[in-house]
Amino acid sequence: MQTLPTPPSGSVQIEDDRTGLSIETLKRAFLDNLFYIQGKFPALASKNDYYMALAYTVRDRLLRRWLNTAETYTNTQARTVCYLSAEFLMGPHLGNNLINLGIYDQINQAMTELGLDLNELLQQEEEPGLGNGGLGRLAACYLDSLATLEIPALGYGIRYEFGIFDQEIRDGWQVEITDKWLRYGNPWEIARPDWAVEVKYGGHTESFIDEHGNYRVRWVPFKVVKGLPYDTPILGYKVNTANTLRLWSAEATESFDFGAFNSGDYFGAVHQKSNSENISKVLYPNDEQYQGKVLRLEQQMFFVSCSLQDMIRILQMQNMSLEKFPEKFSVQLNDTHPAIAVAELMRLLMDEHGMQWDNAWNITTRTFGYTNHTLLPEALERWPLKLFSELLPRHIEIIYEINRRFLDDVRIKFPDDPGRLSRLSLIDESGEKYVRMANLACVGSSAINGVAALHSELVKQTVLKDFYDMYPEKFTNVTNGVTPRRFVVLSNPRMTSLITSKIGDNWIKHLDELRRIEQFADDPGFRYEFRQIKQAIKQDLANHIKSETDVEVDPSSLFDIQVKRIHEYKRQHLNALHIIHLYNRIKANPSAEITPRTFLFGGKAAPGYYMAKLIIKFINSIGEVVNRDPDVAGRLKVVFLKDYNVKFAQRVYPAADLSEQISTAGKEASGTGNMKFSMNGALTIGTLDGANVEIREEVGAENFFLFGLTTEEVAAKKAAGYRPIDYYESNNDLRQVIDRIASGFFSHGDTGLFRPLVDNLLHKDEYLLLADYQSYIDCQEQVSQAYRNWDHWTRMSILNTARMGKFSSDRSIRDYCQNIWKVQPVPIELKDYTQS
Ligand code: RUG
Incomplete structure (x- = not known):
């Protein structure tokens, strides 16, 4: 690779194909990689070939920084x-590298000019x-x-x-x-x-x-x-x-x-x-x-x-x-x-x-x-x-x-x-x-x-x-902490633009600066735009759900989302009990006032974890019944989205209204999904567990839906000889929920399928679902009421985003650097490798 001497002003600038950032150079480099690395010309190329050619084009632009970095670390x-x-x-990697290199827009344009869709190519990456x-x-x-x-x-x-x-x-x-x-x-x-x-x-x-x-x-x-x-x-x-x-x-x-x-x-x-x-x-x-x-x-x-x-x-x-x-x-x-x-x-x-x-x-x-x-x-x-x-x-x-x-x-x-x-x-x-x-x-x-x-x-x-x-x-x-580059800038470009239009883009590196959008929380225009963006993202997710599962969900309903590994301590089945509670209310009185909700679940169960796999089956079985019951009239939808991974997570966090962080207190070490949701303006319903405690402190108790026993209360209850059956016997509503499951209603009449789940809850309930049940249901009722006043909801949502500065992984890394690693930054000067 030859570097050309700086041309006299006024002459044509020729950029290096491996480093240049003009649209023309990017297009040329892309076609060059398609030909020389993938061994294809456009008429023969698959989407994957295009993805690979683009990935190499971007990697080329990373390499100088990478080698400069290694050289500096060695020399110093x-x-x-x-x-x-x-x-x-x-x-x-592709999307993130485009953001971090600051060339997302250029690449987008270059691809468009070549008749390609950058989003499609991004989806191509395994x-x-x-x-x-x-x-x-x-x-x-x-x-x-x-x-x-x-x-x-x-x-x-x-x-x-x-x-x-x-x-x-x-x-x-x-x-x-x-x-x-x-x-x-x-x-x-x-x-x-x-x-x-x-x-x-x-x-x-x-x-x-x-x-x-x-x-x-x-x-x-x-x-x-x-x-x-x-x-x-x-x-x-x-x-x-x-x-x-x-x-x-x-x-x-x-x-x-x-x-x-x-x-x-x-x-x-x-x-x-x-x-x-x-x-x-x-x-x-x-x-x-x-x-x-x-x-x-x-x-x-x-x-x-x-x-x-x-x-x-x-x-x-x-x-x-x-x-x-x-x-x-x-x-x-x-x-x-x-x-x-x-x-x-x-x-x-x-x-x-x-x-x-x-x-x-x-x-x-x-x-x-x-x-x-x-x-x-x-x-x-x-x-x-x-x-x-x-x-x-x-x-x-x-x-x-x-x-x-x-x-x-x-x-x-x-x-x-x-x-x-x-x-x-x-x-x-x-x-x-x-x-x-x-x-x-x-x-x-x-x-x-x-x-x-x-x-x-x-x-x-x-x-x-x-x-x-x-x-x-x-x-x-x-x-x-979590990185706002991937989980806000890349995942939620619309919200990113809105925030940046108000306070500039410094917040991307200094997330505490998001506090400056608090001043707009009472501005009706800003609230309107913030809400419009959320709606548009929910519509996109609704389209995705339709294409993946054939289930129609209403984008104006409350998107209530729980995505994470499936585990009993994370209590996806508590969320499911709430769905059945709402369903029972509708069945008892089809004209009951119910805030329309879409319940979305995603997550993998360890292949050898029987109960977690049964919980997945349970959720899907509830969905099968609820989604098609005419009495429900579309007010409740339950969807389990398969193969939850990082790519999919990026689509889900920005679309949430409500983030479910409902582990038994003392069991979730921190959680990080809770941070990603809240950064994207979702409100949390959660226990005093893991980082929920600090999230609530930051966003304010009035902008967080708290329920459930504390760690001490959990320990005391267990020490006193916890008997879940007592809750079942003394709470009518809970009993009706459990009985409906046990009756085989969600399992085509098979009373055996969910028996292990029911027996476990009634006689063991290690994670205290029954003890937390009523508190959760009451809190969910507050959520439903709050969502009816969408203007106030949007205000709370803005305040969640604005106050999440603490949960940038930049802050975590600064803490590690100062308190544990005792290490200092070493800035890298970008020099031209080809001249050395
Ligand atoms: O379960 C924890 C999460 O609470 C935590 O946020 C995350 C990162 O610290 O680590 C999870 N975790 C714990 N994953 N594996 C373990 C045990 O090896």
């Missing part, structure tokens, strides 16, 4: 955040669904904010060949389909085979004394797997910073040291070799029982070891000594999934780089921070000791030694407290033995944080209480 030896996460739920839900999407939002704030950062994870399954609904039931997202190639990534590394598994260890008389350990593995990095640029919003998401793919090693196997088992060795690729084959759907799934532990070890080795390579390439590791890198463990990093860094420093224990431990504990994302006991990872020791024989030795030293410290601080020792131990010895990953993360990290104020308090009082007693100074809170 910049302190770098490494975000270790088993999941990155990135969503489609999204990389390398995550389950909130945790993986949070990682993606954080990468966007890190780049936008010009913080040197690397995201490290796994390049799963199959991401989260695609969901189909057949006869009301969820059916899982494999997600072949790489089928047509991935234009956003670049393989970096030069930086491949090896990861060891199994075998045994041998100790020896080295030439300096030091005790050392050598690990003789049973199997070695190659990790190949694939890099994706992550561009910040209107800055030159483009950080890297580095995802590891497992491959067989080329050279195989059969000698190491010491067994002569040629066939077995080759079989192992061909099995290597399995490690990065598929993302585990959450809520599964991971325990005993050796592949899951292999995955964790795989990406952690690859990433730590990569950091050491970077350090050495920058001529920095290993002692500098904690100054060069701050490594964040996104949940316990990467917690094995504590033992692996120790191993690398000691066994591979000859460091002594104390030094290695000092480096390790200064390097890591750990984020806890759940209080649910079943989600706290622990590995059967036997499985762990067989797969990672060296790591278990290191963990035992960490534990021995740690428990000595505990004994000093808390003498004669055996109960505490056994709770704090890295090894659970209460029955079958387990390695406790959260304990390992806590001991090996210098900072531990929860993801919302309430959650961080509960972490200290419950699951990590003993660690809090031991190390109170390590604990802190960082409330989650």
Whole structure:
């Protein structure tokens, strides 16, 4: 690529095809990529070819920023955040890159002039669904904010060949389909085979004394797997910073040291070799029982070891000594999934780089921070000791030694407290033995944080209480946030334009500035426009629903939306009970005054989670009856939209009037969908759970529909021996709702289908739906009344958007940078690469 000298003024400017931004250049570059990369000319090209050609055109315009960024970080030896996460739920890249590059309008025009529809091409992208839900999407939002704030950062994870399954609904039931997202190639990534590394598994260890008389350990593995990095640029919003998401793919090693196997088992060795690729084959759907799934532990070890080795390579390439590791890198463990990093860094420093224990431990504990994302006991990872020791024989030795030293410290601080020792131990010895990953993360990290104020308090009082007693100074809170670039600017261009026309576009980077639209909340003209926009978006969604499900929904009805993973604690079935309550009211009196509502649900259930799958069937079954009952007369519609993913989420959040955030208090660590809805002007009906508490504080209690028990009340009720049947027996309305389900009314007369759901609610009800039922119904009645005064509703809606500044992921990342990572921005100067 040749750069032309600056032309004398008045002459024709010729732009480089890979960087130029004029419409003519963009069109030429696009056709060039179609021809030379896709190998097609327009008459033969498919929509996918057009998408790919456009993606390459955009990627070309990213590359200079990406390389400038890497060069600057190398030259300045910049302190770098490494975000270790088993999941990155990135969503489609194209639209986001257009927004962050600031070329959306130009590309739109270029495509129009070529007779193409940009929206159609955007829909063409197969999204990389390398995550389950909130945790993986949070990682993606954080990468966007890190780049936008010009913080040197690397995201490290796994390049799963199959991401989260695609969901189909057949006869009301969820059916899982494999997600072949790489089928047509991935234009956003670049393989970096030069930086491949090896990861060891199994075998045994041998100790020896080295030439300096030091005790050392050598690990003789049973199997070695190659990790190949694939890099994706992550561009910040209107800055030159483009950080890297580095995802590891497992491959067989080329050279195989059969000698190491010491067994002569040629066939077995080759079989192992061909099995290597399995490690990065598929993302585990959450809520599964991971325990005993050796592949899951292999995955964790795989990406952690690859990433730590990569950091050491970077350090050495920058001529920095290993002692500098904690100054060069701050490594964040996104949940316990990467917690094995504590033992692996120790191993690398000691066994591979000859460091002594104390030094290695000092480096390790200064390097890591750990984020806890759940209080649910079943989600706290622990590995059967036997499985762990067989797969990672060296790591278990290191963990035992960490534990021995740690428990000595505990004994000093808390003498004669055996109960505490056994709770704090890295090894659970209460029955079958387990390695406790959260304990390992806590001991090996210098900072531990929860993801919302309430959650961080509960972490200290419950699951990590003993660690809090031991190390109170390590604990802190960082409330989650979401990126307004993807979830407002890209998803809701109409609202973005309206806001920008009033207060300029500074808010996109400084979301607190949205407060300036509060002054328009009482302006009838602004309110009218705000409402018109919401209506237009609802109409679009109604059209989409019609084309997907053939159900007609009324865009002027209240759009009441619950989209998130399906889980009993999130209580989609409480929402369903409310629908049946309204239905019963209509059946009792068809002319009852009912505010028309459209209930929309979306979300995936873990394939092995029976109750969650039954809830999906339940919702669909209610819809089947309610949607066609003439007595309802269209006032209620119930739709379950299949295959909820990031692309679809972007369409849904802006269309909501009401956001359902109705988890049992104390169960949802934070929630992030709650933030995306509210930013787009939806009002929330919610419990005092997770980040709802802070959202309510920000938007004002009068602009939030609160119901339900508090965390303390939930605990007290359970302690007093909760009997859900008492609620059933004492509440007529609730009884009629439950009885209608039990009667087989929604299951073609089959009284058995929803029996497990009914029995569970009446006799167990772990998530206290019946205890919260009346409060929820009363609160929903307030919602219905409020929606009738749409002018006031719009005012509340504007105030929700205006007051969401706190929940930008930019604020979360600033908190992490200041309180945990201690890292500063490194602005990138855009220089012309072709001249150097
Ligand atoms: O369930 C939590 C959400 O409340 C939270 O908002 C999100 C991001 O912090 O993480 C979710 N989560 C928790 N996903 N997986 C876990 C447990 O591993």
